[in-house]
Amino acid sequence: MKAEQLPLLKSVSSPAAHPDGTRAVVSVTRPDFDADAYVGQLWSVAFDRAFPPRRITRGFRDTAPAFSPDGKVLAFLRATLDGKSQLHIVEADGGEPQAITERKLGVSEFSWAPDSSRIVFSSRVPEEGRYGTVEGVGAGGEDPRLITDNQYRLNGLGYTADKPAQLFVVDVPEPGAEPPVAPVGRAAKGRGTEAPSLLPAAVQLTFGDADHTSPSFSRSGGSVYFVASLHQGHDADIASGIYRVPAAGGEPEAVRPDTAPQAVHEVRESIDGEWLFFTAQDLGEDGLDFVARNTALYVIPARGGKAAMLSDVEGQDISGPLEPFGADGVLGLNTNRGSVELIKWAADGGSAVLLKGPRVAGGASAVRDVVAVSVSDASSNGELGVLEQGELRLLTDFSGALRAEAKILSPQEFTATGNDGYPVHGWAVLPEGQGPHPVLLTIHGGPFAQYTAAFFDEAQVYAEAGYAVLMCNPRGSAGYGQAHGGAIKEKMGTVDMADVLAFLDGALQAFPAMDRESTGIMGGSYGGYLTAWVIGHEHRFKAAIVERGFLDPVSFAGSSDIGWFFGGQYTGGSPDQMAAQSPMAVVTEVRTPTLVIHSENDLRCPVEQGQRYFAALKAQGVETALLLFPGEDHELSRSGTPHHRRQRFEQILAWWAKYLPSAANPSRESGPVRS
Template identity: 55%
Template sequence: MNPDQLNLLSSVSTPTLHPEGLTAVVAVTRPDFDADSYVGQLWEIRLADSRRRRITRGFRDTAPQYSPDGTMIAFLRALPGGKPQLQVMASAGGEPIALTDQPLGVGSFAFSPDSRRVVFEARVPEEGRYGTVDGVSGGLEDPRLVTINKYRMNGLGYTADKRLQLFLVEVPDLDYEPFVEPVGRAKAALDQAKSDAGRAAGPGNAVAHPAGPGTDSSDPAGSNIGGTGSGGPNTAVPASRQLTSADADHSMPRFTADGGRVLFTAALADDADTTLVTDVYSIALDGTDRQKLSNLGESRLSCGAAGESLDGAWLYYLGTDVSSSGLDFVARNTALYVAPTVDPADVRRLTDPEGSDLSATESGVVPHSDSSVLVLNQTRGTVELLEVFPDGRHELLADGPLVVTGVASAAGTAVASYTDAVTMGDVGLVHHQALVTLTDFSAPLRDSVPVFAPLEESFPAPDGTAVHGWVVLPEGEGPHPVLLTIHGGPFAQYGWGYFDEAQVYARAGYAVLLCNPRGSAGYGQAHGRAVKEAMGTVDLQDVQAFLDGALEKYSSMDKERLGIQGGSYGGYLTAWAIAHDHRFTAAIVERGYLDPPSFVGSSDIGWFFSEEYTGSDSERVAAQNPFAHLAAVQTPTLVIHSEEDLRCPIEQAQRYYTALKKQGVPTELLIFPGETHELSRSGSPWHRRQRFEHILRWWAAWLPSRVNKPSPHSDAASEGAAPERR
């Protein structure tokens, strides 16, 4: 794949399945250079014959959900430059109707069991911020007084002044007559009526209006708290009732099986600002009677998505044990917990976190049979699909060289979205512990460019530990220059899913090495925790061992022309490697975690992350700190960063680049405006393309291949970069 072919990468959402189990709907989204944004629509898929059709034509339509009665599909629609808003349409087809106009958009949502209501999450801006006052732009807002740890997040910016709250909206009759905005004489008459009503109220007696954002939502009478519109058929959107108002983010709302309450997760404990503990709660449909359903004993869990079984007898939720401190998150795998709905304190852990690491899909924990649920399990570069029962039994429903990304269930049928080595995203029917492919949304990609198959490998580290990973070879016999590429995290994994980075570099003529050293996810907690307070030790040994093993096995690799690159933690280990191993011709350090001490005060997660990984003893931190060993770096290095990266703030890159520059190391600093830590995954399409072009330019200058050659006017070429070997 070439950088200008990013627009061929079509991703598939978590599917939704009609209650009869005969049709599924997914959102298919791709980067678009013309819009410099991500565009996509909803597609319906017939399970019987795999026929598919596009059923919406919005700019970006995502997150589809069938109503429980099968008559409607709700989804999120974003206009160019706009925020996603909740829409609903008849499942048989027709124009969608807007249910929300939230100023900062809508996130997760769910139908009630009777299909009459939808609960959703939305950020509520404080008065005076984020455009709530005309003429007051972000740069002119009042100052922020910060007194807490958790006040901002990468990709969101400040969070304490726009908390995520829950809302309830009634689904209108889809056949009602559309709202028409009054104009001319009708508008004048309406304005006059409002003016007359205001005068009649008298001074100091303003006409009653729906309460604004942030108002206490405990009113049981049903006032339109935080609502949008006044409700009924004569407004653009129906009224929404705000259910929560606490100073915390409330997320992943779901109805209980009987529809009488709403489940959600939040950090509402007294020590919420100093721990990672979150809980499952439920509230009544008027926002009252909040009940805590998790951590009712001595456990300290960071709880995720929750949901009840179809029969309403069991409450399931995901949880990660963060120990008594509430902060020990390093390589802690996520497990599934269950409790009787009549007694949430009688909770049991159903999966062993040492051997499995579970996650939910966009739709949360998915009910399957009367009492079981479906979850995903990350292991050895794959993500497999499991069915888990309340007695602890579990069945493997789909595995193999693929990554399951979402699942839906209805009428005993399950469908899943997935990616593998040759597809960015498709949908398969779960059948006999495998997926029967129903779609081919990646056909345009494969028809346009060759796909380079990853070769699974395992090479021993010096202490005998097996280092698992993949080799991606370019076309031709070689010798090929080699790129050792290191993932972020570190508690993450390379896997079998389609990886645009490896495909771009292989197309450009490079042999690409991808491995999961100790510290990575998918191999058990002990494997992941091996780097706790020991970063740059066994993890460096592992990536070096994988490189050595691959060079010995594959004669087509050029042992003398090696490059190394990585982002985030991968940027850390790249910077660490070139301070200790001088065999690399050049390097790329991207969005790097480069100086743990300054990270503590500048990163959105710096208040806990760095010290949990490196410890707090100054000598031990220095022994793991790339900045403390920077004087040893000789390798030409391209430093890449984004201006709005709050996870690894740009000061890490700026100081690293400046230090290299001062000691005479050939270096460049590439800065992307308006982008966050997620540039390589979800940055603007043009920025993602330009990022690849600059990376290939750097490698062409310092590590040219038969395909990727330097420009005659390349600055790096004039500085003595390594020539291509033939």
């Protein structure tokens, strides 16, 4: 794959299965260079392969499809080029979509009522005078913000305290009814100067200063469940809980008011209305101990009672979206050894893995015994399939153009053994030809995250350029149990550094096509941290790339959106602990030519981390360059604008061409292109 082929990467959403069990709808989105944005529409996919998938909407970016329980209406989010998504509905059998919201900051998530007459949605409510609520007052002309709390901004969202996410309920109009028209002339006389809204009125349910997320109706339709941090002292921890509010309006109540601190992610009631499923992480007594805490699946009687853990919290890490299955069950996803599995659970504790293997499940939707699931694997960025008798039958070929036009190289699974005998699991992606190929040791972010065996654009682009790409999940990663992930707590840069170097040495021994004399190292976020740490201790690499790195725990604490707790939990909070695990503390030992990449709007690892690291390298004469992306945040490599994502690849390959050339990426006169 080449950088200019990014538009071939089609991503497939979680499916929405129609209640009649004949088809599902998914959102298919892709990067577009002309719009310099992500575009996509909804596709209807029949479970009978005799009927090919078909595009059913034509919006700029249509996402999050969901059928009404009676199957008559399809709801979804439609975004325009400004990026704000509004809730739309369309008849399930086709027709012209109609908007039913016009929120200033858009709609983020929604859920149907069981009677198909209402939808609950979440939308950020801006403080008066901010975010365009007063005509003529732009961002630079707003009043100053007086900050008194730890939690006041988030990467990708900016300030949050002045625009909390609130919940609203809206009545769904009959999609086949005659559309309303705005009164004009005599009919408009005496009605005031403000134009009447032609959309149904939404009733606000929540009003607190915290974000209210993951809304869903109870099966009776009388209540709405949601997740929020409404407990006393919530600014001093990262805990959240489950709440319930009357669907007609009223005061929220905590479903589990006396529970120990947990971070709750999602909550859904079973189809029979008897059980409440939720996912949550335990956070220790102080509500901050999040390091390597797997997310567990719990169930509690809907009428109240004690919660029971359904998953194995040591070996399973559960994520959503949760999907009701059968009368009293639920489907969820599990992170496991470089894959994401689909598992079903019953309220009584029974479970079964429905989908496993070298693939990543992205979400599922069930109608009776029919389960539709979105997946990606080594040769596809996303497809839709159905599970039949324990087997996955693919229904789509959205990655067909990618396979036809780009060269996709299969990852080869490999496990190295460290000096202490610890197994380090990962993959190698080798270019075509006998080699010898220069080697790139890549390190993922997180650190409690994982590389998978599924399609990964980064590995494919570098392998196409002639590099053998190594990806491993060292201690500190997710998917291998909590002990594996927690091994680097207050010991960053110890066993994790040993593991990635052991994986490199093991791969060089196992794959003769790799050039052991030509190696480079690179990583982003935590991967940027470990790259910077390694080159402060090892001088074997021809060059390095440190991207959006966590590079100085001291300044990170005062500048990152999560700095007030993240660094202290990982490194420990004392100055000596921070210095003992800080790349800035060993930057004077670096000899490796290093490209530093950062985004100007990164609030997770703020740009000062990269700027100070670059300045220190520059001051001591290390060959270095600083590549800064305007308008981008911490997610540049995954969801940045298509133009910037392409430029990022081009600059990275230019750096490797200068210091680690390959046959397909030969040496050039200079490194990264100056702009």
